[in-house]
Amino acid sequence: MKNKIKKAHCAVDYAFQRIGGKYKGRILWVLRDGFLRYGELNRAVVGITPKMLTQTLKELEVDKLITRKVYLEVPPRVEYTLTTTGKELIPFIKQMRIWGEKQMTLK
Numbered sequence: 166m167k168n169k170i171k172k173a174h175c176a177v178d179y180a181f182q183r184i185g186g187k188y189k190g191r192i193l194w195v196l197r198d199g200f201l202r203y204g205e206l207n208r209a210v211v212g213i214t215p216k217m218l219t220q221t222l223k224e225l226e227v228d229k230l231i232t233r234k235v236y237l238e239v240p241p242r243v244e245y246t247l248t249t250t251g252k253e254l255i256p257f258i259k260q261m262r263i264w265g266e267k268q269m270t271l272k
Contacts, residue, residue, distance in 0.1 A: 183228045188213050190258055193230065193247065197255045200234075200246040216251045230254070 185188055188210060195209040200239065207218055222245060225231040230251035236242040247255075 183230065184254060187222070187226060188217065190261070192221060192225060193251055193254055194258050196231065196245060196247045200244040203243055206245060
């Protein structure tokens, strides 16, 4: 899969190209405690279609934020987990979550 990241104008632009979008941050957040299988991710990320989940997981893998481990079993088993780089994002996502919760209570 070709990485679609354009040339960033600054570090903030680069970061948001990698983690921006509706689902990337949510996927990273649900993977914070360890590995999950595809079906578990599909249930954990509410509102995502299987096609969009697959596409987003591929993008996160290309960006080296998650790893995909395939077990040669029948039926096939695939597990996703955060890379070291992906784990570095968790404190920032947590801060965004705290900010979002605060803003939601103000409405």
